[in-house]
Amino acid sequence: DAMVIQNPRYQVTQFGKPVTLSCSQTLNHNVMYWYQQKSSQAPKLLFHYYDKDFNNEADTPDNFQSRRPNTSFCFLDIRSPGLGDAAMYLCATSRAGAGQPQHFGDGTRLSIL
Amino acid sequence: AQTVTQSQPEMSVQEAETVTLSCTYDTSENNYYLFWYKQPPSRQMILVIRQEAYKQQNATENRFSVNFQKAAKSFSLKISDSQLGDTAMYFCAFMKHLAGNQFYFGTGTSLTVIP
Numbered sequence: 001d002a003m004v005i006q007n008p009r010y011q012v013t014q015f016g017k018p019v020t021l022s023c024s025q026t027l028n029h030n031v032m033y034w035y036q037q038k039s040s041q042a043p044k045l046l047f048h049y050y051d052k053d054f055n056n057e058a059d060t061p062d063n064f065q066s067r068r069p070n071t072s073f074c075f076l077d078i079r080s081p082g083l084g085d086a087a088m089y090l091c092a093t094s095r096a097g098a099g100q101p102q103h104f105g106d107g108t109r110l111s112i113l
Numbered sequence: 114a115q116t117v118t119q120s121q122p123e124m125s126v127q128e129a130e131t132v133t134l135s136c137t138y139d140t141s142e143n144n145y146y147l148f149w150y151k152q153p154p155s156r157q158m159i160l161v162i163r164q165e166a167y168k169q170q171n172a173t174e175n176r177f178s179v180n181f182q183k184a185a186k187s188f189s190l191k192i193s194d195s196q197l198g199d200t201a202m203y204f205c206a207f208m209k210h211l212a213g214n215q216f217y218f219g220t221g222t223s224l225t226v227i228p
Contacts, residue, residue: 004157031214040202040221041221042204042218042219042220042221043158043204043216043218045215045216048214048215090158092158094214096214097214098146098210099163099165099208099210100214101148101160102160102214102216103160104150104157104158104159105157106156106157107157
């Protein structure tokens with residue numbers, strides 16, 4: 001089945017230690033998104049890629065970076081995680097074009113020690 | 114800016130009964146899209162239903178239907194014959210037309226279906 005796959009499901013890192021979360025898709029969608037979701041809150045968009053074009057949300061901290069080496073893969077890098085970065089991180093994809101729904105992965109739950 | 118409001122943080126419904134989740138939004142756009150997503154505990158977010166603002170007919174997907182009131186900027190979700198598997202967080206989302214595919218999410222409604 002075509003899908004959005006996030007690895008790992010659970011990630012633990014130390015305060016200040018860089019961490020990378022990965023997302024892959026078999027849907028061949030142009031657009032890939034990264035969201036941060038804290039407990040009982042709505043997902044918050046961090047950034048998205050439209051093909052190779054990177055679009056950062058205005059309030060996304062500089063601590064968060066992303067890479068998309070090819071259509072299938074997208075990475076979220078947190079350069080120096082703080083305690084406030086502990087959250088669920090969701091990857092989503094969509095086709096380009098008006099009104100296209102987003103397809104979400106299972107998420108990676110990040111804990112900071 | 115677009116805002117999406119879900120005024121019911123938590124709801125419960127008896128199995129086999131019907132429940133309605135409310136969603137209102139604020140926009141100056143005329144063309145847009147509205148979605149309901151379901152996020153079960155510890156599972157991925159999945160699309161429940163989608164509505165195009167320029168279509169007057171309310172979208173339906175099996176037991177799920179919406180009441181879309183464009184003038185009132187209201188987009189409620191009705192779940193008929195509730196099942197235990199419907200227990201989840203439900204998010205309402207707004208998307209502009211032809212301005213990228215970014216969602217504006219509401220804060221969610223946690224629905225519990227009681228056996």
